[in-house]
Amino acid sequence: MVADALASDRRTATGWGRRMIASIWAWLTDPANWSGADGIPTRLAQHLGYSAIVLLAAAAIAIPLGLYVGHTGRARWLISAANAARAVPTLGLLFALALWLGPKLRGDLAFSLPSIIVLVLLAIPPLLAGAYAGVEAVDPAARDAAIGMGMRPAQVLFEVELPGALPLLLSGIRAATLQVIATATIAAYVGLGGLGRYLIDGLATGDYPATAGGALLVCVLALVLDLILAGLTRIVVSPGLTGKYRGATGVDEANRIAAVSER
Amino acid sequence: MSWVRDHLGLILELTLRHTVLAGIPLLLGLVLSIPLGWLARRYRVLAPVALAGTGLLYTIPSLALFILMPLILGTRILDPINVIAAMTIYTVALLVRTVVDGLASVPAEVDAAARAMGLTGLRRLVTVQLPLAVPVIAAGLRVAAVSNVSIVSVASIIGVSQLGSLLVDGYNRNNPGALWAGIIASLILALLFDLVIQGGAWLLTPWRRTAAPRPAGVGA
Numbered sequence: 269m270v271a272d273a274l275a276s277d278r279r280t281a282t283g284w285g286r287r288m289i290a291s292i293w294a295w296l297t298d299p300a301n302w303s304g305a306d307g308i309p310t311r312l313a314q315h316l317g318y319s320a321i322v323l324l325a326a327a328a329i330a331i332p333l334g335l336y337v338g339h340t341g342r343a344r345w346l347i348s349a350a351n352a353a354r355a356v357p358t359l360g361l362l363f364a365l366a367l368w369l370g371p372k373l374r375g376d377l378a379f380s381l382p383s384i385i386v387l388v389l390l391a392i393p394p395l396l397a398g399a400y401a402g403v404e405a406v407d408p409a410a411r412d413a414a415i416g417m418g419m420r421p422a423q424v425l426f427e428v429e430l431p432g433a434l435p436l437l438l439s440g441i442r443a444a445t446l447q448v449i450a451t452a453t454i455a456a457y458v459g460l461g462g463l464g465r466y467l468i469d470g471l472a473t474g475d476y477p478a479t480a481g482g483a484l485l486v487c488v489l490a491l492v493l494d495l496i497l498a499g500l501t502r503i504v505v506s507p508g509l510t511g512k513y514r515g516a517t518g519v520d521e522a523n524r525i526a527a528v529s530e531r
Numbered sequence: 532m533s534w535v536r537d538h539l540g541l542i543l544e545l546t547l548r549h550t551v552l553a554g555i556p557l558l559l560g561l562v563l564s565i566p567l568g569w570l571a572r573r574y575r576v577l578a579p580v581a582l583a584g585t586g587l588l589y590t591i592p593s594l595a596l597f598i599l600m601p602l603i604l605g606t607r608i609l610d611p612i613n614v615i616a617a618m619t620i621y622t623v624a625l626l627v628r629t630v631v632d633g634l635a636s637v638p639a640e641v642d643a644a645a646r647a648m649g650l651t652g653l654r655r656l657v658t659v660q661l662p663l664a665v666p667v668i669a670a671g672l673r674v675a676a677v678s679n680v681s682i683v684s685v686a687s688i689i690g691v692s693q694l695g696s697l698l699v700d701g702y703n704r705n706n707p708g709a710l711w712a713g714i715i716a717s718l719i720l721a722l723l724f725d726l727v728i729q730g731g732a733w734l735l736t737p738w739r740r741t742a743a744p745r746p747a748g749v750g751a
Contacts, residue, residue: 285605292602355677355721359684359695360714363702367710450592457688458702467594471689480602483595490590 291477292484301481306465308485315462315489319448322384326391326444331437334399338433339425347400350393358451362386366458379459383452390451391444398440402433431506438501442494449490463489534708542697546716549693552614552686553679553724559615560622561672567623568630569656582628589624593617593685614686621682622675629671633664662735669732676724680717694720 295301302308337343365382373381406429414428430437456464466482469475535542571581600606600613637660645659661668684695694717701710733740 285602288602355681355718357681357684357695357698357714357717359681359687360698360710360717363698364707364710364714367702367705367707446590446592450594453592453594454685454688457699464594467598468688471598476608479598483598486592486595487590487599490592491587494587494590 288476288480292480295477295481311461311463311465312489315452318384318452318460318462322387322391322448323445326388326395330392330395331399334396335403335425335430338400338403339429347397350396354393358390359454361389362455362458383455383458383460387448387451387455391448394440394443394447398437399433402436403429405436406432432509434505435501435509438497442497445493445497446490449486449493453486534706535712542712542716545692545694545696546720549680549683549717549720552611552693553618553683556615556618556622557672557676557679559619560626560675563623564626564630567627568634571627571631572634578631582631585624585627588620593682594688596620597686597689609690611691614683614691618679618683622679625675625678626671629668633667634660636667637663665732665735666739669728672728673725676728677721680721680724684717
C-alpha cells in the first residue's frame with residue numbers, strides 16, 4: 269500500500285516538476301521581480317554588500333593572525349580551536365545570537381547585526397587555516413635562502429612567505445566566501461536582507477516558484493563568485509609555485525585544505 | 532535544564548532522525564566516492580574533471596540545494612529523501628578528493644610488490660590500496676561527518692524534523708532551553724560520529740598500533 273501511494277505520488281510529482289519549472293522560469297523572468305525594494309537587483313546588492321563587509325572584517329582578524337601563527341610557530345592551538353569550533357551548528361549559533369542580541373538592539377540593526385557577527389565568526393576558521401597552512405607550506409629552503417640573503421623577519425614574511433602562502437590563503441578565502449554566501453541566505457530567517465528573503469518568505473507563504481527561483485539565484489551567485497576567485501588564484505599566484513616553470517612542485521594542494529568548510 | 536528533563540523523549544527521537552539523515556549519506560557517499568576516486572586516480576585525464584565537478588557541487592548552498600531537490604528527484608518538499616540526497620552530494624564532493632589523496636598515499640613500492648605478487652585490479656584495490664588508504668580516508672570522513680551533522684540542521688527550515696527543529700522552535704518561541712538543547716545535542720552527536728570513525732579506522736589498521744611512534748603531528 270505504501271508502495272502504491274509512493275508510486276502515485278511520483279507520477280503526479282513528475283507532472284508537478286514540469287509545471288514548477290515553467291512557473292520558476294516565469295518568476296525569474298517577470299519584470300516585476302526585477303525592480304523595487306524587493307526586486308532581485310536590490311536583494312542581490314544586499315547579499316553582496318553584507319557578504320563583502322563580513323569577509324573584510326573576518327579577513328582583517330584572521331589573516332594577520334594566521335600569518336603570525338605560521339611565521340612564528342606560536343599559538344598553534346588557535347588553529348585547532350578554530351577548527352574544533354566548526355562543529356557548532358551554524359543554525360544554532362545564528363539563532364542563539366539573534367535571540368540574545370536582537371532585543372538589545374534597535375531598528376534594522378536588531379536584524380542585521382547578530383547575523384553579521386555570526387557570519388564573521390564562521391568566516392574566521394577557513395581564513396585562519398588558509399593563512400596558517402599557506403605559510404607553513406612554504407618551502408623551508410626558500411625561507412632559509414631569504415634569511416641567508418640577509419632579509420629581515422618582516423621582509424621574509426612579506427616577500428617570501430606571503431607570496432608562497434597565496435595558493436592556500438586564496439583557497440581559504442574561497443571557502444570562507446562560499447560559506448558566507450550560503451549562511452547569509454539562511455540568516456534571512458532571523459531577518460537579514462538579501463537573496464535569502466525569497467527562500468525564507470517563499471517557504472513561509474508556500475510560494476514554491478519564488479522559493480526555488482531564489483534558490484537558483486543563490487546557486488548561480490555562489491558558482492560565479494567561486495569561478496571569479498579561482499580565476500584570481502591563477503592570476504596572482506607566482507608561476508614559480510604553480511608548476512608552469514619546470515621543476516616547481518604542483519600546487520594542487522591549494523584546493524585540498526581549505527575547501528572544507530560548511531555550506 | 533527542566534525543559535530538557537520534560538522533553539527527553541522528543542530530544543532522543545530527533546537525535547535518532549538526525550543520526551539517520553547525517554549518517555546514511557556518509558555511508559552512501561563513501562560507497563560512491565571509492566569507485567569515483569579510484570577512476571580519477573587510475574585514469575589521470577579524469578582526475579581534473581572529477582575533482583572540478585565535485586568541487587562545483589560543493590559550492591551549492593545547503594538551503595538552496597534542499598529546496599531544489601524536489602525538482603530533480605520528483606519528491607515532495609517535506610520528503611526526508613531530499614535531505615539524504617543533498618547530503619550525499621556534499622559527502623561525495625568532499626570524499627572523492629579524499630579517496631584520490633588516500634590512494635596516492637599508498638607507498639609505490641608496496642603497490643609494486645602487490646603487483647609483483649600477481650594481485651591485479653580490484654583485488655589489489657581491496658586488499659592492498661584501500662587498507663593502506665584508511666588513515667587518509669578516515670580523516671576526510673571525519674571532516675564530512677562533522678560538516679554533515681551541522682548542515683542537516685538547516686533542513687528544519689524546510690520542515691524536515693531532526694535536532695535542527697529544536698533550534699527553530701527555540702528561536703520562534705523564544706525558548707533558550709530548546710535552543711541550547713539542540714546545539715549541545717548536535718555537538719555530542721558530531722563527537723560520537725567522530726569517535727566511531729576514529730574507532731573504525733583504529734580497528735582497520737592494526738599495523739599502525741605496533742609501529743614505532745611517529746613524530747608528533749602539527750596542527751589539527
